[in-house]
C-alpha cells in the first residue's frame with residue numbers, strides 16, 4: 520500500500536473538497552452523491568467497525584461529519600447509540616439534521632458546530648469515534664488525536680478512514696485519441712496535494728492508542744448505479760476547473776467533451792461507467 524506524502528498537507532487542507540473553489544453547497548452535493556454511489560462500500564466498512572467494537576456503543580462521535588454519511592450509517596448499524604456529529608460547517612450540519620429528520624433519527628442524532636483546529640468540543644465521554652476523510656484536513660492532527668484519546672472511554676474505539684485513491688470512473692482507453700486521461704489528471708491533483716495524508720498508524724500510537732488493525736477496502740461498482748453519472752460529472756467538473764492551467768490542451772478538450780451534458784459521449788449519458796475507489800481504515804483502541 521502506498522501512502523501519499525504529507526508535505527502538501529496544508530495545501531490539501533485548502534483544496535481537497537474545494538471549500539474555496541466551489542463553495543460548501545457544491546461539496547455537500549458531492550458528499551451525498553458519494554454516499555449514494557458507495558453505499559455498499561460504506562456498509563463493508565461499518566461491518567468491520569462493528570466487528571471491532573467490544574461492547575455496544577452508547578455514544579458515537581462523527582469527527583468532521585460533513586453531510587452525515589458516516590453518522591447515518593452508524594445510526595443504522597448501532598440502533599441504541601446516540602451520535603454526535605461534529606463539523607465546522609453550519610451548511611453541512613443543516614443538511615445532516617434534515618437527513619436525520621427524514622429518517623426519524625432526531626432523538627439519536629445531535630450536531631455540534633466546532634472548529635477542530637481549536638479543540639475537541641466538550642461533548643462528554645465517547646465509546647466510538649469515526650473520522651472519515653477528515654483527519655488530514657486538520658492543522659494539528661496529533662493534537663486532535665490526543666484530544667480524542669481523552670474523550671474516549673477506556674476500551675473505546677477510534678476509526679480513522681482515508682480515501683486511498685480518489686474515485687475513478689473512466690476506462691483507460693478514453694482520452695479521445697490519447698488514452699490515459701484519468702491517470703494523468705490523478706497525477707496532477709496529487710501534485711496539487713489533494714487528499715494527502717500520512718500513514719496514521721504511528722500518529723495513533725503516539726497519541727496513546729493501540730492500533731488494532733489497519734485495512735484496505737477496495738470497491739468497484741460495475742455496472743455503476745445511475746447516480747454515478749452525476750457523481751462523475753460533478754467530480755470531473757471540479758477537476759476541470761482546478762487544473763485549467765495545468766493539463767495539456769488535448770486533455771482539457773477531452774474533459775470538455777466528457778462534460779458536455781447533451782452529448783451521448785458525456786459522462787452524464789454514458790452507460791458503461793465503472794466506479795472504482797479504495798480506502799484505508801485504522802481501528803485503534805484506547806487501552
Ligand SMILES: C[S@@+](CC[C@H](N)C(=O)[O-])C[C@H]1O[C@@H](n2cnc3c(N)ncnc32)[C@H](O)[C@@H]1O
Pocket residue numbers: 536550582583584585586587588589605606607608611633634635636650651652653656657658
Ligand atoms: C471530505 S469531508 C468528509 C465528510 C464526511 N466525514 C464523509 O466521509 O463524507 C471533510 C469534512 O471535514 C470538515 N472539516 C475540515 N476541517 C475542519 C475543522 N478544522 N473543524 C471541523 N470540521 C472540519 C469539513 O467541513 C468537511 O465536512
